Amino acid sequence: MTSSETRADRFVRELAELKIPDPAAGRPRLWQRLGAAAMLAGLALAVTAYLVSHHTSSSLVQGDAVTIGLAAVTASVVGAALFLRYSLTGFLRFWMARQSFDLTVLGERLLAERVLSQDVQRDGAADT
Amino acid sequence: MTVLLELRDVRAAHEGIIVLHGVTLSVAAGQVVALLGPNGAGKTTTLRVAAGVHPVQSGRLLLGGRDVTGAAPRDLARAGVCLIPEGRGVFRNLSVRDNLWMMTFTGRSRAEIEEIAFGRFPVLAQRASQLAGTLSGGEQQMLALARGLATDPAVLLLDELSMGLGPLVVSRLYEQVAEIARQGVAVLVVEQFAAAALGIAEHAAVLVRGRVQRQGRPDGVLRAELSALYLGSS
Numbered sequence: 444m445t446s447s448e449t450r451a452d453r454f455v456r457e458l459a460e461l462k463i464p465d466p467a468a469g470r471p472r473l474w475q476r477l478g479a480a481a482m483l484a485g486l487a488l489a490v491t492a493y494l495v496s497h498h499t500s501s502s503l504v505q506g507d508a509v510t511i512g513l514a515a516v517t518a519s520v521v522g523a524a525l526f527l528r529y530s531l532t533g534f535l536r537f538w539m540a541r542q543s544f545d546l547t548v549l550g551e552r553l554l555a556e557r558v559l560s561q562d563v564q565r566d567g568a569a570d571t
Numbered sequence: 572m573t574v575l576l577e578l579r580d581v582r583a584a585h586e587g588i589i590v591l592h593g594v595t596l597s598v599a600a601g602q603v604v605a606l607l608g609p610n611g612a613g614k615t616t617t618l619r620v621a622a623g624v625h626p627v628q629s630g631r632l633l634l635g636g637r638d639v640t641g642a643a644p645r646d647l648a649r650a651g652v653c654l655i656p657e658g659r660g661v662f663r664n665l666s667v668r669d670n671l672w673m674m675t676f677t678g679r680s681r682a683e684i685e686e687i688a689f690g691r692f693p694v695l696a697q698r699a700s701q702l703a704g705t706l707s708g709g710e711q712q713m714l715a716l717a718r719g720l721a722t723d724p725a726v727l728l729l730d731e732l733s734m735g736l737g738p739l740v741v742s743r744l745y746e747q748v749a750e751i752a753r754q755g756v757a758v759l760v761v762e763q764f765a766a767a768a769l770g771i772a773e774h775a776a777v778l779v780r781g782r783v784q785r786q787g788r789p790d791g792v793l794r795a796e797l798s799a800l801y802l803g804s805s
Contacts, residue, residue, distance in 0.1 A: 451635075458635040461646060551664065
């Protein structure tokens with residue numbers, strides 16, 4: 444920033460540099476869906492691994508089945524993490540907004556009670 | 572003058588009902604623009620669109636010449652767009668000082684924020700330890716403005732600054748708004764109390780049922796049209 448730069452110039456410059464993500468991309472929803480898909484894929488892979496291992500006596504094929512089974516576990520874990528992360532975000536955001544609202548309401552009620560009790564005390568003092 | 576805020580043919584809706592039908596207006600650095608109109612005209616929605624809080628259906632929102640349509644409000648706020656909503660938006664159960672200190676998220680120190688706030692509104696210094704909810708309406712509005720100024724805004728969006736306040740307080744607040752604009756801030760004021768806003772605005776737009784019915788310098792013709800709008804033409 445130069446010393447002669449006005450706030451307006453700085454605003455224009457900073458906006459030009461600002462990386463604004465495209466909201467149309469809807470990334471959170473995409474990640475949530477990917478997470479769900481990975482969980483389902485994990486399930487399908489686990490069943491496949493089970494079937495493959497039980498329909499062969501070849502240790503090589505069974506080795507492949509173990510690999511598929513491990514991939515299934517990985518896909519399920521990663522998928523569950525993604526799904527929870529992006530589904531919980533929305534819920535927690537709402538929960539936080541609700542908490543904030545409740546706190547404000549509580550604060551206002553306490554404040555009103557305090558002001559009221561101060562008024563009552565003041566009136567009492569004035570009467571005596 | 573550099574145009575800092577521009578809405579081009581913006582259409583926006585509330586729950587599927589179109590409330591803005593192609594609103595176009597701009598605010599340059601150091602300029603105060605008053606957006607006037609009767610209840611339900613879409614004034615607040617226009618402000619919310621400008622702050623990125625309300626999505627647009629079509630049209631464009633430009634800040635400093637850059638198209639930021641659809642950008643997250645936090646990005647716009649970080650860049651220097653500040654919306655002071657109707658109802659002041661102060662934390663009533665916190666002290667004046669705590670309200671101000673909350674603005675340290677901008678990276679400014681508490682001392683700097685207090686200097687800005689108390690320098691412009693000395694009455695807030697006297698009330699620093701008082702709960703914001705116990706301040707008068709005018710003082711709460713000063714606190715809201717001070718909190719906004721602490722963000723070092725380049726674009727200031729004010730919604731119904733005069734709501735519930737006496738004319739004297741309103742005129743003092745608008746003096747401060749004019750002073751803020753003189754420092755190069757682009758100010759868009761939404762107001763029902765037209766006289767106060769027109770007193771400092773260089774440009775005014777009249778919004779009726781989501782359409783800019785007229786805009787220009789706040790001259791006699793515009794004032795007459797406003798009177799007709801509010802009171803009904805004879």
